[in-house]
Amino acid sequence: MKVKVGLELHQQLATTYKLFCGCQISLSSAEPEYKFIRRLRPTQSELGEVDPAALFEFKKGRYIVYEVDDSSSCLVEMDEEPPHPINGEAVEVALTVALLLNASPVDEVHVMRKIVIDGSNTAGFQRTALIATGGYIDVENKRIPIQSICVEEDAARLIKQEGEAIYYRLDRLGIPLIEIATAPIIESPREALTVASSIGRILRTTGRVRRGLGSIRQDVNISTEGGGLIEVKGVQRLDLIEKVVEYEIMRQKNLLAIRDELDARGCKPTDIINEPIIDFTEIFRNTSSHIIRNAVKSGGKVLGVVLKKFGGLLARELEPGLRFGGEFATRASFWGGVGGIFHTDELPGYGITAEEVAKVKSLTGASELDAIILVADEYSKAEAALKAILERALEALKGVPDETRGPNPDGTTRYMRPRPGAARMYPETDIPPLRITEDIFLKVKHNLPEHPSIMLKNLVDVYGLNRKLAEQLMDSEYLNVFKLIMSEVKVPAKFVVATLTETLKNLEREGVDVSILTDSTLIDVFKYVDKGFMVKENVPEVLKWLCLNVNMSVKDALEALNIQLLTREELEKIVDDALVVKSDLVNRMGLKALDSIMGFLMGKLRGRVDPQLLMEIIRRRIVEKVGGGRS
Amino acid sequence: MPHGLEGYRGLALKALINIGAGIGDTIRIKKSSGTIYEGILVPRFEYGDPECIVLKLKNGYNIGLKINDADVVEKLGEGSKLTYKAQPTPKTVLNLPKVPIIGTGGTIASRVDYRTGAVTPIFTTGDLYSMVPELGEIANVETKVLFNVFSEDMTPKHWIKIAEEIASQFGNNIQGVVVAHGTDTMGYTAAALSFALQALPVPVVLVGSQRSSDRPSSDAAFNLIGAVIAAVHAPFGEVAVAMHKNLSDDEVLIHRGTRVRKCHTSRRDAFKSINADPLGIVKNRVYRQISSFFKPRNSSNSPKINPVFEEKAVLVKYYPGFNPEIIEKLLDMGYRGVILEGTGLGHVGSVCIKAIERARDMGVFIGMTSQCIWGRVNMDVYYTGRDLQRAGVTPLEDMLAETAVVKLMWVLAQTDNIEEIKKLMLTNIAGEFSHRLSYRWSA
Numbered sequence A: 001m002k003v004k005v006g007l008e009l010h011q012q013l014a015t016t017y018k019l020f021c022g023c024q025i026s027l028s029s030a031e032p033e034y035k036f037i038r039r040l041r042p043t044q045s046e047l048g049e050v051d052p053a054a055l056f057e058f059k060k061g062r063y064i065v066y067e068v069d070d071s072s073s074c075l076v077e078m079d080e081e082p083p084h085p086i087n088g089e090a091v092e093v094a095l096t097v098a099l100l101l102n103a104s105p106v107d108e109v110h111v112m113r114k115i116v117i118d119g120s121n122t123a124g125f126q127r128t129a130l131i132a133t134g135g136y137i138d139v140e141n142k143r144i145p146i147q148s149i150c151v152e153e154d155a156a157r158l159i160k161q162e163g164e165a166i167y168y169r170l171d172r173l174g175i176p177l178i179e180i181a182t183a184p185i186i187e188s189p190r191e192a193l194t195v196a197s198s199i200g201r202i203l204r205t206t207g208r209v210r211r212g213l214g215s216i217r218q219d220v221n222i223s224t225e226g227g228g229l230i231e232v233k234g235v236q237r238l239d240l241i242e243k244v245v246e247y248e249i250m251r252q253k254n255l256l257a258i259r260d261e262l263d264a265r266g267c268k269p270t271d272i273i274n275e276p277i278i279d280f281t282e283i284f285r286n287t288s289s290h291i292i293r294n295a296v297k298s299g300g301k302v303l304g305v306v307l308k309k310f311g312g313l314l315a316r317e318l319e320p321g322l323r324f325g326g327e328f329a330t331r332a333s334f335w336g337g338v339g340g341i342f343h344t345d346e347l348p349g350y351g352i353t354a355e356e357v358a359k360v361k362s363l364t365g366a367s368e369l370d371a372i373i374l375v376a377d378e379y380s381k382a383e384a385a386l387k388a389i390l391e392r393a394l395e396a397l398k399g400v401p402d403e404t405r406g407p408n409p410d411g412t413t414r415y416m417r418p419r420p421g422a423a424r425m426y427p428e429t430d431i432p433p434l435r436i437t438e439d440i441f442l443k444v445k446h447n448l449p450e451h452p453s454i455m456l457k458n459l460v461d462v463y464g465l466n467r468k469l470a471e472q473l474m475d476s477e478y479l480n481v482f483k484l485i486m487s488e489v490k491v492p493a494k495f496v497v498a499t500l501t502e503t504l505k506n507l508e509r510e511g512v513d514v515s516i517l518t519d520s521t522l523i524d525v526f527k528y529v530d531k532g533f534m535v536k537e538n539v540p541e542v543l544k545w546l547c548l549n550v551n552m553s554v555k556d557a558l559e560a561l562n563i564q565l566l567t568r569e570e571l572e573k574i575v576d577d578a579l580v581v582k583s584d585l586v587n588r589m590g591l592k593a594l595d596s597i598m599g600f601l602m603g604k605l606r607g608r609v610d611p612q613l614l615m616e617i618i619r620r621r622i623v624e625k626v627g628g629g630r631s
Numbered sequence B: 001m002p003h004g005l006e007g008y009r010g011l012a013l014k015a016l017i018n019i020g021a022g023i024g025d026t027i028r029i030k031k032s033s034g035t036i037y038e039g040i041l042v043p044r045f046e047y048g049d050p051e052c053i054v055l056k057l058k059n060g061y062n063i064g065l066k067i068n069d070a071d072v073v074e075k076l077g078e079g080s081k082l083t084y085k086a087q088p089t090p091k092t093v094l095n096l097p098k099v100p101i102i103g104t105g106g107t108i109a110s111r112v113d114y115r116t117g118a119v120t121p122i123f124t125t126g127d128l129y130s131m132v133p134e135l136g137e138i139a140n141v142e143t144k145v146l147f148n149v150f151s152e153d154m155t156p157k158h159w160i161k162i163a164e165e166i167a168s169q170f171g172n173n174i175q176g177v178v179v180a181h182g183t184d185t186m187g188y189t190a191a192a193l194s195f196a197l198q199a200l201p202v203p204v205v206l207v208g209s210q211r212s213s214d215r216p217s218s219d220a221a222f223n224l225i226g227a228v229i230a231a232v233h234a235p236f237g238e239v240a241v242a243m244h245k246n247l248s249d250d251e252v253l254i255h256r257g258t259r260v261r262k263c264h265t266s267r268r269d270a271f272k273s274i275n276a277d278p279l280g281i282v283k284n285r286v287y288r289q290i291s292s293f294f295k296p297r298n299s300s301n302s303p304k305i306n307p308v309f310e311e312k313a314v315l316v317k318y319y320p321g322f323n324p325e326i327i328e329k330l331l332d333m334g335y336r337g338v339i340l341e342g343t344g345l346g347h348v349g350s351v352c353i354k355a356i357e358r359a360r361d362m363g364v365f366i367g368m369t370s371q372c373i374w375g376r377v378n379m380d381v382y383y384t385g386r387d388l389q390r391a392g393v394t395p396l397e398d399m400l401a402e403t404a405v406v407k408l409m410w411v412l413a414q415t416d417n418i419e420e421i422k423k424l425m426l427t428n429i430a431g432e433f434s435h436r437l438s439y440r441w442s443a
């Protein structure tokens, strides 16, 4: 099966301020300081059109609760003050990336408003600006065109959904993002991964990108020959891209097979369009299904519809964990707001008896080749859900409907919403355009970072890293902080890299949020090691404690973990005591007893001494005691 | 110059004229560097480099391209005309109470041309219903665009036109009147209408928006719904302003026209009632009266329509270093009344006393308000205040400075007699001052 994949990478930039205001960036999990409520209203285009999905959301009576922390959001994020001019620092980073990707910058940057009314932007639109076009990146002997490089504001953080209320936190809104879009010419899951990681490396060479979960997000557009165009939005882990593409190809293949099967069964659009919605409530008056009983008790109905010639197909697996029936269920919940559906391929079950199923079948006259879908809820919700199901069934005759899908943690995907129509973009007239002058351009050009391949070579040459470690570092989010550490401390580079890559990755696997470690905290950890206030062995434990205890210092960690190093005086006393205990040995062997005494003491003191310091004291004390000359 | 190209200059303009390009046409620009751009020509706004051509690319983005002699600009195609069909007024509203909505500027509703970015105000009745469908459950509204003036360009002449338009509606069996207005000077207009239109049969409610209506987060529709509900259901026959109570889309406050002031440059809740309770509040589509002091609506009232304003009245803010010659110059210019925005309880430096005495001797009214905004002036407490009163200054209680100057314009148009002017300034005509300040009304 021929497949075409395009990537859209979004990376948060580590600028001092947000993109359109003077707020600094910090994410908070504490109780918000205040909240306010908004309803976004679809805007009308010049032709009087309103985006149907937007209108649908509005009519559902949905409202948005915004949570605000004063330290990270101001009136701009709250849509209570016009945006300030675009952050020049962010534009410079984007220009840097543009030049590294061989793209042509525009002469004047115009900020646009892209309509988004799910509430993730308080204004009802996302501000975004095109910085450069026409770039490329060479990956494994293939040239991948870069269609556009944009700077845009990150959206607010979705917290939860409760009934008609959606909660968003404003701390993330306005963080500068760079968006890089490739042409859709990637042909395999593996290639998608390679392209994504190559672009990721280029981004990190700038040293101006944020790290931590969610700081990089990829949208993956996947289309297959004869299938549909699917946009998988917000893949947060690089290593998931390969799976996402692989599973999507699988899902599309299976949907095409179902289409062929329906075709072979002679299923026609008219079989679906003319199906009535039937009320089955009477049959379920005394049902033992809890879901149905509760729905009916609170005044709801059991409605259903026959999907002619769909019998058996709903149970088919499309990708791991997703059956064809699941696609109907997500549509029903999106458009009807219902909790779930029942279909005859999985019945009897869920408390619904064979007898009830038989009654349903006989009432409709459905045959074994047909499927019946049931929804129990308020009449209007159930009806909307079943209409959406018929819509989806019609699409099954064509194959793969174009959709926006969201990734699951295992790389499979779920329906999010229909693909938006042509992006509704219009100028952000509150922000003056920014002219990319010769001065700005030259400043960026003369300060370009090294190409990743040169940077890799330098890591090997300058720091003596082996190639594998150097690559690991390049692909981590810590290249920049590594260089900072190495410029300030004298700790072996290998140890620093292993800590920044393997140790932190292990902590992440344990479920620890390592993104809260700031550059200065990391530098401090290695300073403590360098100065002999901490031994290497304790670094993982200290880092873990620092992740779990926000805003604390390395000193606090050592105190809390009770792994403060022994002082020189304490050590001298311990060494003297040991030399007394081992006086025979020392007298007999002189300095040759050093290793043995060292081993004896390290066994007792591991983690509480700097080995080098201990060695030095033992040596000096032996010399003082028996003289250095004897051998 | 072809229409729409006004923002362009230099080589950019020359190239566009050469190829006969107009806004909406498809253009191709081949830069000397070899890069090729294709897109729709869009208008340039006031900002930015007028020698950059702005194209809307196929991906929706606008970019600016600086044109040099070596660049090639071509026209690929004519822009198509967009045809918009106005929406009909829904029939279901015919039995609802009638509320005219008068447009004076600012856009309470608008459409966006996603091709060129142009924003068109909506002001036909049908279009308004289609944009704010909730109105169809509240009132039978009818829109009328009186003029389209930026708030800051409003003058007393506009107040007169608005007042006359409102007055002409009273006979039409209406339940209330709504006036859409830009927010910057909405408080002044509200005060002006409060004096020009008295003994009202129905409420007159001014409404605006702090976020323009071309964005989904605009407060325009929510404020408008609140204004129409107040116009239909409020028990008062006064001029009021309807705006967001706080940052949430859940409550609209209805402020008395003589007591309301814009107190923030950008927030939705910029409008506050100063030294007074708001008249009422709209929440969950229900109007609730807050202030127990109001002039009731009464359809049998015959309104007193008196829209006249003398523009030779001035508002002067005092500050340390203020040069009293400014007052002298104003007198020389023929000003007949001065409202001072003094410090604290109502003071200006004693250097001003000579100029004020001259004003008194010329029969010019001098009134005192406070730049503190909240609270009452009291010129009996300190020497300066007593001296100023002796020199002829009239303390104006807890009246807003802005309301005071509007009132003075109206009063000066009623009489030339300085004693009569003083008396009218101290007569409570439209709830513009009170003799009791509540703890609730602090800043």
Ligand SMILES: [Zn+2]
Pocket (backbone or CB within 6 Å): A018, A021, A022, A023, A072, A073, A074, A075, A076, A077, A174
């Ligand atoms: Zn901010």
